[in-house]
Each structure stands twice: as C-alpha cells, then as structure tokens.
Amino acid sequence: MSAVVACCQLAPQFGDPAANRDLVAAAVADAAGHGAAVIVLPELMSSGYVFESQDEALALAESPDGPTVTAWARLAAEHDVVIVGGFCEAATARPFNSAAVVDASGLRCVYRKAHLWDAEPKWFEAGAAPPPVVTTRHGKIAVMVCYDLEFPEWVRLAALDGAQLLCAPVNWPVYPRPDGERPSEVVRIQAGAAVNRMFIAACDRVGTERGVPWVGGSVIVDADGWPLAGGSASVGSQMLLAECDLDAALSKSVSPNNDVLGDRRPELYERVART
Amino acid sequence: MSAVVACCQLAPQFGDPAANRDLVAAAVADAAGHGAAVIVLPELMSSGYVFESQDEALALAESPDGPTVTAWARLAAEHDVVIVGGFCEAATARPFNSAAVVDASGLRCVYRKAHLWDAEPKWFEAGAAPPPVVTTRHGKIAVMVCYDLEFPEWVRLAALDGAQLLCAPVNWPVYPRPDGERPSEVVRIQAGAAVNRMFIAACDRVGTERGVPWVGGSVIVDADGWPLAGGSASVGSQMLLAECDLDAALSKSVSPNNDVLGDRRPELYERVART
Numbered sequence: 001m002s003a004v005v006a007c008c009q010l011a012p013q014f015g016d017p018a019a020n021r022d023l024v025a026a027a028v029a030d031a032a033g034h035g036a037a038v039i040v041l042p043e044l045m046s047s048g049y050v051f052e053s054q055d056e057a058l059a060l061a062e063s064p065d066g067p068t069v070t071a072w073a074r075l076a077a078e079h080d081v082v083i084v085g086g087f088c089e090a091a092t093a094r095p096f097n098s099a100a101v102v103d104a105s106g107l108r109c110v111y112r113k114a115h116l117w118d119a120e121p122k123w124f125e126a127g128a129a130p131p132p133v134v135t136t137r138h139g140k141i142a143v144m145v146c147y148d149l150e151f152p153e154w155v156r157l158a159a160l161d162g163a164q165l166l167c168a169p170v171n172w173p174v175y176p177r178p179d180g181e182r183p184s185e186v187v188r189i190q191a192g193a194a195v196n197r198m199f200i201a202a203c204d205r206v207g208t209e210r211g212v213p214w215v216g217g218s219v220i221v222d223a224d225g226w227p228l229a230g231g232s233a234s235v236g237s238q239m240l241l242a243e244c245d246l247d248a249a250l251s252k253s254v255s256p257n258n259d260v261l262g263d264r265r266p267e268l269y270e271r272v273a274r275t
Numbered sequence: 276m277s278a279v280v281a282c283c284q285l286a287p288q289f290g291d292p293a294a295n296r297d298l299v300a301a302a303v304a305d306a307a308g309h310g311a312a313v314i315v316l317p318e319l320m321s322s323g324y325v326f327e328s329q330d331e332a333l334a335l336a337e338s339p340d341g342p343t344v345t346a347w348a349r350l351a352a353e354h355d356v357v358i359v360g361g362f363c364e365a366a367t368a369r370p371f372n373s374a375a376v377v378d379a380s381g382l383r384c385v386y387r388k389a390h391l392w393d394a395e396p397k398w399f400e401a402g403a404a405p406p407p408v409v410t411t412r413h414g415k416i417a418v419m420v421c422y423d424l425e426f427p428e429w430v431r432l433a434a435l436d437g438a439q440l441l442c443a444p445v446n447w448p449v450y451p452r453p454d455g456e457r458p459s460e461v462v463r464i465q466a467g468a469a470v471n472r473m474f475i476a477a478c479d480r481v482g483t484e485r486g487v488p489w490v491g492g493s494v495i496v497d498a499d500g501w502p503l504a505g506g507s508a509s510v511g512s513q514m515l516l517a518e519c520d521l522d523a524a525l526s527k528s529v530s531p532n533n534d535v536l537g538d539r540r541p542e543l544y545e546r547v548a549r550t
Binding site (some may be wrong): 118126128150157166178187191255256258263265273274 | 448469500
C-alpha cells in the first residue's frame, strides 16, 4: 500500500509548549492538505532541546495525556493521519525523551529514547523498551529517537518486528563534513534502510536555540536506501513529502537467492548482545 | 599510527590462478612502491567468480599452503607489507569463499565468508567463524568478504574485537542507482565505518566475466565514514591509496559524553542474536 509520508521540519520555541502546539497544528494541516497520511515531527517538539537544568526539564515535561499529545491526537483525528512526534515526557521521577504515535483512534504508543546524547543524561532517564511497531492502516510503523538510529542493532529490532516504515523524530547537531557530502546522519539512515529493506523518515528541527544550531537534514528514504525527499542540510522550516510504496518493504529480497533478513545468522551474532 | 592503505582493483582471469598471481605480483609491487603498508585485493582473486559448476570450483580451490597464498606471503615478505586477498579455499568437502591475511612473517589467518551471495551456496560452504582481527605493526586489522559487510552485526563484531581497519575483498554486482549516487555498497560501508569509528577498505574487481559486469567501486573510508579514496563506479583496473591515521579508530568518542561502543546497550539487543 502506498502512503504519502511527510516530515514537518520546524523550529520549536524553547519553553513554550503552547506556541509549539500552534506550530504543529499549522504544519499538520498543511501536510494533510498535501495528502500526507503519516506525519513526522522533530524530537522534543513540545519543549525545545537545550535544557540548562533539571528543573527546566521537569517543568516542561508532560504526560501522554497532557496538552501536547492530546492536541496531536485531536489533529490526527481531525485530519485522519498518523502523527509521530517527540515530546518531553513526565514520569514519576525524571522525564524521558519520548516520542508519541497518535492516529484517528487516539494515542497508539509512547517510545522512550534508549540511547541518550551528550548532556541528555543530566535531564532524562533512558528508556529500556525496544522500538515499538504499530500496525496502522498504511502498514507497520516503528518509532525511535535520534541517537537511537546510530545503533544498527536498534534499527534491526524494528525490522525484525516487521516495520515497513521507521519514523524518527531527531535533533541533529551540526558536525563538519566534506564539501558536497550529505550530513553523515543521512548516510547512516540510507544504510539502515537498505540493510533492512525498510523505509525511514527522520524529521530534524531548525532554529538556533540558546546558541545551538541544527542540521535541518530531514530525510525520507526508500527500502533501497535512496532519498525520496530531503537529505541536505537546510536552515529553514520545510515540509518534505514523499509517496512511499510501503509494500516494497514487505519483500526483503535483494537477489534471486538473497533476503536481507533471511540471510542473517543470528546464532553467530551472540556476542553483539553480550559485549 | 599512520599507514598507507591500498586497494588494488584488478580484473582476475577466470580459471587462471597463475595469471592472477602475476597480476597481483605487479599490483603489489606498484602499491608498495607508492608506500602502501596494507594492500587489499578483490574477492576470489585466485580463481575468478562466475562458476558454472561445483567441479569448476573444486578444480580451482587451493589450500592456504597452495601456490596463490604462498605467493602472496612471499610478496608480503619481499615488500614488507600486509596483504588481504580473496581466494577459493580447498577444504575436505566443498570449498570456501575465503580471504587470507599475510604479512612478512607469513600466513596470519584465513577467514571464510559467512554470508553467501546468490549462487554461491551451490559452490561454497559458508564459514561459521567471526571476522578475525589480526594485530599487525600498523594496528589491528579485521577481514570479511563482500556480502558479509551487509550485516551490521558482523561489522560490529570486528569493531568489538578492536579492529582499527576492516579490510574486505569484494566482488560487487552492478545494481541500478539514481544518477549522481555512489554505489549503495559504498554508502553502507560509510555507515559501518562511522557507527563503529573504524576505517574500512573494500577492494572490488573489474572485468566482465562470463557476461557479468562489476561495479568497480573500491573505496577506503575513514573512521567518520568519509571516503578518502574511491567510492565511485569505474570500469578499469585502478589502485587506490589513502594515508590512514589508524589511531583515530582507537577513540570511539563522538561528543564530550558519547562513545559509539560505550553507549551500546547490549542487554537490550538480545533478540538480534535470537531472531
């Protein structure tokens, strides 16, 4: 089945969840108006990213039944779309860097980032559950957050669980790269898609926040790992749209006799889970 | 420590191991003359690739003390280099698609391809041992063969065992790709290098054999995943040379607080080794 996937690359306003809900409402309406069926938002879209204290993160944390995810679920119902977006999730102790999946039926799941980046352990607990795979009417959709993508084991788990499309809210910091090269995160997403024959949509943010710039490298890649939209650094808000034949991800075949999952030899990978 | 790594992208003559030894002798002398310390040769350099029967593969198989690997060891001693090359390895029953590592001291190890491509199971047994990591005076060098590279678990094992440079003899079949894109195998090598902070040198072949063309996409990438040499499709024999600061692969740091191996959560990857 084919579905239009969108990445709404936005500039969250630090510490202003209400303003960020407004940004998302406008972006989701725009994407849905262009036919999007699955819409990906950046990491920590509810709060912004550059925390300076534990108290800030606690103050901006919301539970999944709080105003942000509730508003996203309302948008999903109104526009009949699936939305995958990052938010600062309140928990009994410290918050999680989480992503919610909502559709017309409401909240489908919350995923908690398991691999934390740089200063994040100062504000966030790490999740310990694998990337969930949600069955939608467009196909099976997995979710993980930013640095999680850098661990091929984690991407593999999503594919082993049948994901046809992996949606990843991200906030990519700017790293140097040779002239003419795509952001390195994009290269790794291309590879992660191809070795699993799975579409991947990563939605980055823009907007310098407390002096920190971002790549603005949102990308949607197909099951061969080729970018369908985006993949270059950019400074402004933008909406990526790509028609994705998600059924292509049901076939893992790469030659008359090869299958990227069937050819695995898990009994030989034991040390990957031990070391 | 810095070392010049070379890929000698050659056109093996099918079924003519003596001619192929001559090709290698000339290429190794050329690479060593340009300062190469580590030289990678294509997959099945001894025999060619496009077998049409089990008998052909059996007839072209050589043991590690046969003429091809012995000649390579002699070249390694003569030029004081490390050579990693693919050969058709004789065994008690059917052959293996193997790679030998030789240096001035002689044969260091033989690796047997564990993930077989397309028709290969008709001629070859699959290996069952992980990619070996050999300590050389230039640093720790791992080896695997072609389709093995498409399994991030396998590349990870090499990194977990301390490899600073992964050398891979390959024979890449030609696949369609969008205009302006690198061969997809190169993209996956870039990713494999970056997520492990390890150099990778993959030596492809050229020369249409029994009607089968090859990518000719040999590449040497650094520990950030950026190509230092090669990475584009080519039709002719060529020698890639790249000065590699292999000590860079000893640091797995990617931010003040992140380490690509240390940040792994192996206890959460258990299903990767089970499914």
